[in-house]
Amino acid sequence: MSPRLRMLAGRGGRYLLLCAMVVVSLGPFAWQLLTSLKGAQEPIYGADATWLPQHPTLANYAAVADTVPVWRYAGNSLIVAVANVLTNCLFGAMAGYALARMRFRGRGAVFAAVLASLVVPFEVIMVSVFLTVKGIGLVDTLAGVLLPGAITGLSIMVLRTGFLALPREIEEAAVIDGAGEWSRFWRVALPSVRGSLAVVAVFSFLFAWDDFLWPLIVLKDPDNYTLTIGLQYLSGTFTNDQRTIAAGTMIAVLPLIIVFLGLQRLFFRGVGEGGVKG
Amino acid sequence: MTGRRWYVPWLFLTPALALAALVMWGPLANTAVLAFTDARALGGGRFNGVANFARIGTDADFWQALGNTVTYMLVVVPALVLLPLLLAMLVYGKLPGIGAFRALFYTPVVASMVVVGLIFSWVLRSDGVVNAVLLRLKVVAEPLPFLTDSTLLLFSCMLVTIWKGLGYYMVIYLAALANVPGDVLEAATVDGAGPVRRFWSVTVPLVRPTMVLVGTLSAISAAKIFAEIYIMSDGSGGPGGEAKSMVFYIREVGLGVDGEIGYASALSLVLLAGTLAFSALSLKLRRRNEEGAHA
Amino acid sequence: MMRTRRWFVTAAVTASLALATAGCGLGSDETATPDGKIPAGELKGEISFATLALKPTFDEYINGLIKKFEADHPGTKINWIDLPFAGAQEKITTDAQAGTLPDVVNLNPNFAQKLEKQGVFFDLEANAGDVKPAYVPGAWDAFKVPGQPGGYALPWYLTSEVTMVNKDLYAKAGFDPAKPPATIDEALDQAKKIAEVSKGAYYGVHPALENRFITDLAKLGVPLLNADQSAWTFNTDAAVQYVTKLRDLYQGKAIAADWLTQNHSKATEAYSAGQTALFPSGPNFLKVVKQNAPAVAANTVVGPQLSGPTGVTNMSVMGLLVPKAGKNPRLALEFAKFVTNAENQLAFAKIVTILPSTTSSLSDPYFTDISDGTPESLARKLSAAQLAKAQNLTPVQFDDRTKAAVIGKIQLAVKGDLDPKAALDEAVAEANKLLAK
Numbered sequence A: 001m002s003p004r005l006r007m008l009a010g011r012g013g014r015y016l017l018l019c020a021m022v023v024v025s026l027g028p029f030a031w032q033l034l035t036s037l038k039g040a041q042e043p044i045y046g047a048d049a050t051w052l053p054q055h056p057t058l059a060n061y062a063a064v065a066d067t068v069p070v071w072r073y074a075g076n077s078l079i080v081a082v083a084n085v086l087t088n089c090l091f092g093a094m095a096g097y098a099l100a101r102m103r104f105r106g107r108g109a110v111f112a113a114v115l116a117s118l119v120v121p122f123e124v125i126m127v128s129v130f131l132t133v134k135g136i137g138l139v140d141t142l143a144g145v146l147l148p149g150a151i152t153g154l155s156i157m158v159l160r161t162g163f164l165a166l167p168r169e170i171e172e173a174a175v176i177d178g179a180g181e182w183s184r185f186w187r188v189a190l191p192s193v194r195g196s197l198a199v200v201a202v203f204s205f206l207f208a209w210d211d212f213l214w215p216l217i218v219l220k221d222p223d224n225y226t227l228t229i230g231l232q233y234l235s236g237t238f239t240n241d242q243r244t245i246a247a248g249t250m251i252a253v254l255p256l257i258i259v260f261l262g263l264q265r266l267f268f269r270g271v272g273e274g275g276v277k278g
Numbered sequence B: 001m002t003g004r005r006w007y008v009p010w011l012f013l014t015p016a017l018a019l020a021a022l023v024m025w026g027p028l029a030n031t032a033v034l035a036f037t038d039a040r041a042l043g044g045g046r047f048n049g050v051a052n053f054a055r056i057g058t059d060a061d062f063w064q065a066l067g068n069t070v071t072y073m074l075v076v077v078p079a080l081v082l083l084p085l086l087l088a089m090l091v092y093g094k095l096p097g098i099g100a101f102r103a104l105f106y107t108p109v110v111a112s113m114v115v116v117g118l119i120f121s122w123v124l125r126s127d128g129v130v131n132a133v134l135l136r137l138k139v140v141a142e143p144l145p146f147l148t149d150s151t152l153l154l155f156s157c158m159l160v161t162i163w164k165g166l167g168y169y170m171v172i173y174l175a176a177l178a179n180v181p182g183d184v185l186e187a188a189t190v191d192g193a194g195p196v197r198r199f200w201s202v203t204v205p206l207v208r209p210t211m212v213l214v215g216t217l218s219a220i221s222a223a224k225i226f227a228e229i230y231i232m233s234d235g236s237g238g239p240g241g242e243a244k245s246m247v248f249y250i251r252e253v254g255l256g257v258d259g260e261i262g263y264a265s266a267l268s269l270v271l272l273a274g275t276l277a278f279s280a281l282s283l284k285l286r287r288r289n290e291e292g293a294h295a
Numbered sequence C: 001m002m003r004t005r006r007w008f009v010t011a012a013v014t015a016s017l018a019l020a021t022a023g024c025g026l027g028s029d030e031t032a033t034p035d036g037k038i039p040a041g042e043l044k045g046e047i048s049f050a051t052l053a054l055k056p057t058f059d060e061y062i063n064g065l066i067k068k069f070e071a072d073h074p075g076t077k078i079n080w081i082d083l084p085f086a087g088a089q090e091k092i093t094t095d096a097q098a099g100t101l102p103d104v105v106n107l108n109p110n111f112a113q114k115l116e117k118q119g120v121f122f123d124l125e126a127n128a129g130d131v132k133p134a135y136v137p138g139a140w141d142a143f144k145v146p147g148q149p150g151g152y153a154l155p156w157y158l159t160s161e162v163t164m165v166n167k168d169l170y171a172k173a174g175f176d177p178a179k180p181p182a183t184i185d186e187a188l189d190q191a192k193k194i195a196e197v198s199k200g201a202y203y204g205v206h207p208a209l210e211n212r213f214i215t216d217l218a219k220l221g222v223p224l225l226n227a228d229q230s231a232w233t234f235n236t237d238a239a240v241q242y243v244t245k246l247r248d249l250y251q252g253k254a255i256a257a258d259w260l261t262q263n264h265s266k267a268t269e270a271y272s273a274g275q276t277a278l279f280p281s282g283p284n285f286l287k288v289v290k291q292n293a294p295a296v297a298a299n300t301v302v303g304p305q306l307s308g309p310t311g312v313t314n315m316s317v318m319g320l321l322v323p324k325a326g327k328n329p330r331l332a333l334e335f336a337k338f339v340t341n342a343e344n345q346l347a348f349a350k351i352v353t354i355l356p357s358t359t360s361s362l363s364d365p366y367f368t369d370i371s372d373g374t375p376e377s378l379a380r381k382l383s384a385a386q387l388a389k390a391q392n393l394t395p396v397q398f399d400d401r402t403k404a405a406v407i408g409k410i411q412l413a414v415k416g417d418l419d420p421k422a423a424l425d426e427a428v429a430e431a432n433k434l435l436a437k
Helices: A003-036 A059-067 A070-101 A107-119 A122-135 A142-149 A153-164 A168-177 A181-192 A194-210 A213-218 A227-232 A242-264 B008-034 B051-057 B060-091 B098-110 B113-124 B129-136 B150-179 B182-191 B195-223 B227-232 B246-254 B261-294 C002-016 C059-072 C088-098 C109-117 C129-134 C137-141 C167-172 C184-198 C209-219 C237-251 C257-261 C264-272 C285-292 C294-298 C329-339 C342-349 C375-389 C400-415 C420-436
Strands: C045-052 C076-083 C104-107 C154-159 C162-166 C203-205 C276-281 C300-303 C316-321
Touching (some): A003 A242, A003 B098, A070 A107, A070 A142, A070 A153, A070 A194, A107 A153, A107 B008, A107 B261, A122 A142, A122 A213, A122 B261, A142 A194, A142 B008, A153 B150, A153 B195, A181 B008, A194 A227, A194 A242, A194 B150, A213 A227, A213 C088, A227 A242, A242 B098, B008 B261, B060 B150, B060 B195, B060 B246, B098 B150, B113 B129, B113 B150, B113 B227, B150 B195, B150 B227, B246 B261, B246 C400, C059 C076, C059 C329, C076 C088, C076 C329, C104 C109, C104 C329, C109 C316, C137 C154, C137 C316, C154 C329, C162 C167, C162 C285, C184 C203, C184 C237, C184 C276, C209 C237, C257 C264, C264 C285, C276 C285, C285 C300, C294 C300, C316 C329, C400 C420
Parallel strands (some): C045 C076, C045 C104, C203 C276
Antiparallel strands (some): C104 C316, C154 C316, C162 C276, C162 C300
């Protein structure tokens, strides 16, 4: 086999594998999408239900928009999610940098505390957190929704790992240049861990966007609701239309996919562009 | 790096630590105190020494939940350290349309757990696809009770966790691969080492810190496993509740109007201690790796 | 001693909060006078009103009520909040702990009971005794706390199960859809026959143990609790027979293998998918079936609720409660009375298949008129007629944890891992342990 043929065969095999994985990954998602496009007269369950919509329609999306102030709720969700991304990236990077690059008394203890914070099921501390948030007067505000997730152990861990993997020579060059701690962090180290920052951004966005129980507890005024709570209105005591619920879920998921598509390029910037070399 | 003033690291840490103190460690300390009381969701509670911890010792439901959780970790963690790395390798590099694949593989992460549970229940139920195939191939004579046998139910939930975790940890691996100098990987490709050999001798050492990270993260989230079991069992925790995990049990004990906050807090402390011990172990492992890398 | 306990918890909570906030502990501030009376006062000001999962279907109705009330009482403002079912329990619990409950809150008896016991709500027998005679007695009594005087809610809407029948599937087994089963035993016997005919293609009835087991026992005449309600007693012979029957059906494949642990929502799906011939459920689920499976809905007839030898039937009750933590209980109570009055409840019942809890509205011809021939109006008529013999059969002590413990044992028995008698004994023992706490 010529090298070229071999390369083509290899590439073909790779695409085959990729496509197989797509089927596995996409099943539930596809079902949701297809359900959301089904007409009112089509069955959802049972032997008569088909995969493809027999009478495809966008009416279910219109129904969601009619039922729930989607834009308003999505706006609230967006504010919380973007704020969450910013706080986690910035504070997480600062803490992660200190833990990865600085030697100081108490580092072990801080690190253990960060780890510990990953372990606690949120439900266990929820009431105490609510009392705290109430104490600072943030009940029924988006800031109150943001607070518990504003910095997570996960963000610190991921960024710390990112900084650890960074060759020390980069910063040592900066030391010779005489840059201060902050500018070494801000100008040299931070841009080099764009990949990790993208991860933290994706995860923080996902977390804030998806969270349900905490926003429900902290918010009172329906005008402040986030999308996940608002969409719960689609399945009430007297209504449970799977098509509109599916359409609602699709509306909630779309921004996540867009954020991921937007950020995934960052995972690769470092490679081949000399980004790492600073 | 010498000559740094002692407070500089703390300046870097302050925002994160202040926030965490407010919404995590404060409440956590509260939990630690409550673990030594008989507090309930409503009304008072009084110091009762180690009574809660003594109760844990004889609480059969706790030991069952602990066993289930440990089993869960033992299966899920190795799978989630290895499989997402393979997936990341598959979508790493330049190939037409590869970005779209990456995004598609990420969709399980964002798919709603309720819908995922619904689909997996269809696939795994007694007249579902998996059983149909097994019956056709004559691997089994009777449909396997994937959803109504506690052990098999746990196994089914693990499948969901792994499936949902693939895309999640793939992202972390992709970032790690992006952070390593590209020429190293490319050099290995040019050298013509076989793919398996290249994987073990080039890729794995490069991403080893990330593997430890993924191991730690997946272990911690497996220790907290709840949603999969809750949804796949329709909230029952399996027949007789025998597939409950630690967090499932903690929620059952502590949530609700009549929640036994004191006992639930004690259970959480035990979970916390166990997971911390495990993480300390993996840290030791990582430190050895880091030293190995610098040597 | 009491003081020390109180002090300890308060210290535990506040000491650990980074921002020590004065006055927040586990408990709530109360506006009540010492004798538990709602203080008199002008009807002015603002209150919040929380309902369970009514939005958005009833936006128009609820907003209409609010507008009318505000017009009748100038200077008042009602803020409506609707809580989705998912997470509602956690939210209410957290609010109760933090003393931030809404001024008027819509709860069902099982949910409300623990809070009532803790003295979170005003006793409405003392504060609204004047309107008590207007409500169906069984509904009012559903919000009493065993062994404690007082009643804690103004009953709101009621539902009473009917039996939906998939005509085709039912007829295929040789049964007459015009004569659906009347008793639990009959339904189970028919389930066996239906499974024989269908050979696994569909079944007779979904057990939905989590939802129906305890009320089925009550209908079969099994005493759930002893006289002073201090111990569970449902491990009787009749219960053993019932569990044995379920087990035989399950092992004889007359109940699908996966249904063992499933709940009411899966039962709804199974019926919508044409997998069961019979579906005992509230009449409001006719609409849910119609939404997701129009063909099955078109093929559905309804029959009366399955009962037992005693003929007693079950009803579910919703109520409006007034928390003591509210700032304006006088206004809250007036609004609750307004929402649950006969006129407004009748209007509510006309837009959805629920029943009003006010006796006078039930005598409206609307509840006997089946001239349009729809399953909905028949269901309405049947469930309204049932109300005379209906009670809220689920004891308020049957909370989520007790339910999980009991149903778990029953699942093992139905599966064949535990002897029915042993399972019921163990279930009673575990339930008693929880009751003693």
